[in-house]
Each structure stands twice: as structure tokens, then as C-alpha cells.
Amino acid sequence: MKISPHKHQQIRLKNGLITLILLCLLGTLAWLSTRYSAETDVTGNSSNSLSQASQKLLGSLPDKIQLTAYIKKDPSLRSQIAQLVARYKRHKADLALTFIDPDSQPEKNPRTEYRCGRRYYCRISGP
Amino acid sequence: MSMILTIASREFRSLFLSPMAWTILAILQFILAFLFLTQVEAFTTLQPKLASIEGAPGLTDIIVPPLFGNAGIILLLVTPLLTMRLICEERRNKTLSLLLSAPVSNIDIILGKYLGILGLMLLIIALITLMPLSLLFGAELDLGKLFANILGLLLLVNAFAAIGLFMSCIAGHPTVAAMGTFGMLLLLWILDWSVGMNDQRSELFEYLSILRHFQNIQSGLISTVDVSYFLLFTATFIALSIRSLDNDRLQK
Numbered sequence: 082m083k084i085s086p087h088k089h090q091q092i093r094l095k096n097g098l099i100t101l102i103l104l105c106l107l108g109t110l111a112w113l114s115t116r117y118s119a120e121t122d123v124t125g126n127s128s129n130s131l132s133q134a135s136q137k138l139l140g141s142l143p144d145k146i147q148l149t150a151y152i153k154k155d156p157s158l159r160s161q162i163a164q165l166v167a168r169y170k171r172h173k174a175d176l177a178l179t180f181i182d183p184d185s186q187p188e189k190n191p192r193t194e195y196r197c198g199r200r201y202y203c204r205i206s207g208p
Numbered sequence: 209m210s211m212i213l214t215i216a217s218r219e220f221r222s223l224f225l226s227p228m229a230w231t232i233l234a235i236l237q238f239i240l241a242f243l244f245l246t247q248v249e250a251f252t253t254l255q256p257k258l259a260s261i262e263g264a265p266g267l268t269d270i271i272v273p274p275l276f277g278n279a280g281i282i283l284l285l286v287t288p289l290l291t292m293r294l295i296c297e298e299r300r301n302k303t304l305s306l307l308l309s310a311p312v313s314n315i316d317i318i319l320g321k322y323l324g325i326l327g328l329m330l331l332i333i334a335l336i337t338l339m340p341l342s343l344l345f346g347a348e349l350d351l352g353k354l355f356a357n358i359l360g361l362l363l364l365v366n367a368f369a370a371i372g373l374f375m376s377c378i379a380g381h382p383t384v385a386a387m388g389t390f391g392m393l394l395l396l397w398i399l400d401w402s403v404g405m406n407d408q409r410s411e412l413f414e415y416l417s418i419l420r421h422f423q424n425i426q427s428g429l430i431s432t433v434d435v436s437y438f439l440l441f442t443a444t445f446i447a448l449s450i451r452s453l454d455n456d457r458l459q460k
Contacts, residue, residue, distance in 0.1 A: 092458055100451045107444050114436040115415065123352035124428035125268075156401055160420075164427070 120171070131168060139173045146176045151183050211312045215320025220327040223290075229328060232286055236279075237335055243278050244339045247271045268350035272340050273426050276357040279336050280364050280422060283329075284397060287365065288389035290328065291372025292382040294321045295453070300381070304456075314453045318446060322373055329365040333358065353428045360425035363438035367418065368393060370445035377452040393418075 122129045131139070150162055159180055166178045181189050223229040251270045258264040298304040307317060337358055343349060372389040379385035400417035414420060418441075421434040 089458070093455070096451065096455055096458070100448070103447050103451070104444070107440055107447070111415070111437065111440050114440070115433055118431055118433045120429055120431040122429050123356050125350035125352050126266075128269075129427055129429040160400075 129168065131172060135169075136172050139169060142173070146173065148176065148178045149181055150178065151181050151189075153184060154182050211316045212320045212323065215312070215317060216323035216327065219294075219321055219324025223324070223328055228289070232290065233332065233335070236282060236286065236332060239282060240275065240279055240336055241339065244271070244275050247274055248343075266350060267343065267347055268340075268353045271343070272349075272354055272357050275336070275340065276361050276426060277423075279333075279361060283332070283361075283365055283368060284393050285390070287329075287368040287372050287393070288375075288386040291325055291369060291376055291389060292379075292386040294325065294373055294376040295449075296376045296379055296382045296385050308453075308457050314450050314457065318373065318377075318449045318453060322369060322446060322449075325369050325373070326366070329369060330362075333361055333365065336361070350428075356428045356430055357426055359430065359435075360422050363425065363435065364418070364422050367438050367441045367445075370442040370449075374445040374449045374452070377449045377456075 148166060150159075152158060152162070162180075163178060166176070170176045170178075183189075247270060251267060254270065295304065298307060308314075312320075337354075340349065340354060368389075371392055372385070375388040375392070376382070376385045379388055396416065396418045398419075399413050400419045415437070421437045424431060424434045
């Protein structure tokens, strides 16, 4: 086959398209993997799983649960809290967690937020 | 298949011809042994306190995740040095044309090079694993958690090596390849930090962050999301490397 500049350009275009399709395919697979997932806890004492009693209690709660954590922008602390909540979220899908930084958003004080409506205000303070 | 293994074993053996691989193995082992001993020391001082707490972290929780986490960070620095020569050096020495004109496909070349470097990585992981395993002489380990950590590190170095291979394919000079790999790995590693700084979390950034997936696996909860993230990550960069070599064959 004689390679003319035109032919060369065609092959380049084809190669580019194949790469693009490949990347789209991998992106789709990544998206699908987040939609349909399965987990298994391999630790010896099942430290990542909820106990039977907690699971039962969580199942008996009919309403949506909205958790708001009023803590400073500390990535390690926030990820620890997110990890703890994720353990519960696995058994109750409509459980949501949001973070509010009391320094940058002082108007969103938990006291004023929870004055009206039937909401539970639970405060967990550190040592 | 036999061609892949031939290229892989040649690559693996050539790594040990230069002092590079030996130096890296020795330094890695020394630093990690020091960190391992620090963790063991920390555990022995904490032990009396931990005994009184119910559900306290055990020996495995205190020693294994920090050891493998640190190994991940050190490998992030070391992998670019190991992978920078893979294709780049062949191109500079003009031996790439020889390889490309040999009766092997581009897939064979890339996979062979990749498996060769992965062999060294496996050796490193095996040496790291021996350290916590040595505790079995006098203590009980949570083998499930240890397995999760080994799996996490294994998937992590798979991804590191793939990205390094790709950078070596597109860069003109080994140093550029090393810098490119290091920059990209560090970016993907710290992507998670920006996530925690905002009140709104970006799901895309969270998904792309290597650290998050690695830590998820380290915790002992093996999810298909995290495993497939690493596998897809590796597949993406191997595929891109093959495509880039295809382009080379065409244009040069």
C-alpha cells in the first residue's frame, strides 16, 4: 500500500477516533461500576459492618435522615466522619450527610436552623 | 503470549543489571523497616491503655495500615524512576525501531514492558509483607485486614506502573517522563485534599482521587467500586500506551 499524505491523515484520524471511543467506553464502565456495586468486609472482627441490632433499628426508621455536621474545614476529621456515616448509608440509602463550616457560615447556626419543624438536634462534642 | 513473557523477563533481568533496582530495593526496605519498628514501638507503649478500652484498635490496625500507607507514598516517589526508561530509553538509543520492526505486535511490547516492571513491584510488595508477617511468631494478626492492605498496595502499584509506562511512551527524555509521572501521580493523590476544603463535595473529584480508593480498600472493606477503579485506571493507561506506540509506528 502506498502511503500518500491524504492516506496518512485518514489513518491518523481513524487512530484518534479509536482512542476516543476507547476512553468513552472506559468512562462508561467506570460510571456503571459506581452504580452497581458490591462490598465485602474481610476484617477478622467485621469492624466495618454494623451489628444486627443497628441494622434492624435503621430499617425501622421510615423517614429520610439528613445529617449535618458543623465542623471546621479539617479534611482528615471530615473524612473520618464521612467514613463513619458511610457505614450506615450502606443500609439506608436515603441518609445524607452535609458539612457546614461554622467559621465561614456563622449564620447557619445549628440553634437557629433547628428552631422550627420536627427535627432532631443531636450534638456530639469531642473530648 | 510467549513474546510478552520474553520481553517481560528481559526487562526484569535488565533492571537488575544496573545498580538502580538494587539501590531502590535496599533504600525502600531500610526506610520501611524503620517505620515498621516505630509502629511496633508505638503499639507497645499504647498497649496498656488499649487493653482497658472496649473495641480498641488491635495490633493489625495500628501497624499494618500505616506501614502500607507509607509504602504507597514512597512508591509514588520511586515508580517514576523505575518506569521512566521503559520506552523512552529505547527511543533515545534508536533500538525502538528495531523492536517495532521485529515480528511482535505493539500490544506484546507494551504488555511485556509492563509485566517486567510489575515483577519488580511484586518483589517490593513481597518484601514489605514479610515485615508484618514476622509478627506472627509472637502475636496474632487480622489476616483479613492484612490481605486487604496487600491487595490495596498491589492495585496501587499496578496503576502507578501503568501511568509511568504511558508517560515513558509520550516523553522524549527519561527525566521528562519521570517528572510527568510524578506530577500526575501527586495530582491524583492530593485531589482528595481539595474535596475536604469545601462544604460541597465534588463527586467526580472524589471518584478520581487515588488516595480515597486506596484507603477504602485498606480499611478492610473491599468494594467493587474501588477495585474496578484501579483496574480501569490501569487499563486506560495501558490502552493509551498502545495507541501512542501505534501512532509512533505510523509517523516515524
